[in-house]
Amino acid sequence: MSRISFLGPHGTFAEEAVLTQPDLAGQELMPLRSVPDVISAVEQGDADVGLVPIENSIEGTVSVTLDTLAFDTDLLIQREIDLPISLNLCAVPGTKLDDIRTVLSHPNPLGQTRVWLSRKLPAADTLVTNSTAEAAEQVARAGDRAQAAIGTAYAARLHGLELLATEIEDHPENQTRFVLVGHGVPAPTGHDKTSIVCFQREDRPGSLLAILQEFAARAINLTKLESRPTKRSLGDYCFFIDVHGHIADELVADALRNLAAKQAEVKFLGSYPVAGEEEAQERRQAAGKAWRDATRWIDDLRGKIATPGTAT
Secondary structure, eight states: OOOOEEETTTTTTTHHHHHHHHHHHHHHEESSSSHHHHHHHHHHTTTSSSEEEEEETTTOOOHHHHHIIIIIOOOEEEEEEEEEEEEEEEEEETOOGGGOOOOEEEEHHHTHHHHHHHHOOTTTTTOOOOOOOHHHHHHHHHHHHTTTEOOHHHHHHTTTTTEEEEEOOOSOOOOEEEEEESSOOOOSSEEEEEEEEESOOOOOOOOHHHHHHHHHHTOOOEEEEEEESSSSSSTOOOEEEEEEETTSSSHHHHHHHHHHIIIEEEEEEEEEOOOOOHHHOOOOHHHHHHHHHHHHHHHHHHOOOTTTTTOO
């Protein structure tokens, strides 16, 4: 792993997420302008892996990422990274709140600061940019005290901007989940997640229930269920599903096998480690102990099997 594409330019939350990973931080970083560009760079071999945002705890799903993974690429998710988000209002030195007429940022941060903006800058217009870092870059380049950007403190430092207000997100527990996409399926760790997209073969009563029962029957925990348009026709939806477990786990594999055979067309998006290293390590250790205990139990039972021709 040597080249990592991410939603740029330098100074985005995506870059901060990359830098939280010790094995990624020292690699060559390639900032690109959009999520499709990040994914295309990996497909074309210009990057080995790419990092894109997929979900925010306030604004929900990043639809362009879901749609690109579902419809436009065969790349698979390699891992997820959760990043606490702190949003700041940045402007050229000497700017005051009363000076600001336009606020620039990516759509998600603008949504995450909606209440703060309505209270502090009710008359200001908002202008959408491809990223928070691009917003900071544009404000710095313009040198106009009537403009401000919402973004990272890192981007403000890069572009010589001042922080007029910090932690302006409407909800303090603000996190964004990023996914690293690339080729192949990572080995199971004992604390994994599998993501799929299900396309119903026919729209009939109980079809979604039938899909979900494949997991319920095997006691597989669902962590996400979301519908998205298939882009085929109005009212035609597919379902994004995240479940605990890895494709290497027989129960997960059996559930997907039955789904594909009986219920729906299934697109596999990846099996990969769950974010949160401390919790993940604890679960891996617990899973490892449970597996060893179960293996000893099975071995003990098999040791009691009589050999052919032996009287019982």
